[in-house]
Amino acid sequence: EVQLVQSGAEVKKPGESLKISCQGSGYSFTSYWIAWVRQMPGKGLEWMGIIYPGASDTRYSPSFQGQVTISADKSISTAYLQWSSLKASDTAMYYCARILAYCSRNTCTTRGFDYWGQGTLVTVSS
């Protein structure tokens, strides 16, 4: 059974750093892209970026480039999303999801996000 299990909820202060995780199981972790998706309170879904753990190939949405870092440790089938300096506007639910996709150097063909983690709620407040 394919599963993505995310780390637990976090409460942080502005300016603090944070790294949340997403551990995959039940499939070949290095053979599928993993995406991170933000959902701010009461709002819709926003694609942040993707990583291919087999090659550490990472693509970012321009809206999030430079704001977050996506990484993966294939030895433990885990993807990460990290911030070096949180802002109150980073308060949101963050989902990881396996994405059916193939990417060339300049573009991707995406077919759907077939498995999702349960979400990690990040609250940033002074």
Next chain:
Amino acid sequence: QSVLTQPPSMSAAPGQKVTISCSGSSSNIGNNYVSWYQQLPGTAPKLLIYDNDERPSGIPDRFSGSKSGTSATLGITGLQTGDEADYYCGTWDNNLNIVIFGGGTKLTVL
């Protein structure tokens, strides 16, 4: 404001059929696969449709997807109260080089 346009809300009675639209352009829906997601309150999104019209295993055939030109549609027949949720369409955008989602449609079954 989302690049993909969905109606913010829809409602229908149990047993009825509803169609949710997702309108885009040639840089996204017109030349890429569309997928659809159901998000029940307080839960993670769930894939309903991928590759425009394919259902993952375990998704009942009450759910269907279609695409024509730069628009896509999610159909739900035999509505149940358990179908009350937010529904999102998604696709790749060739100009923005990102995955984009519609703003979501809140479906009420009353």
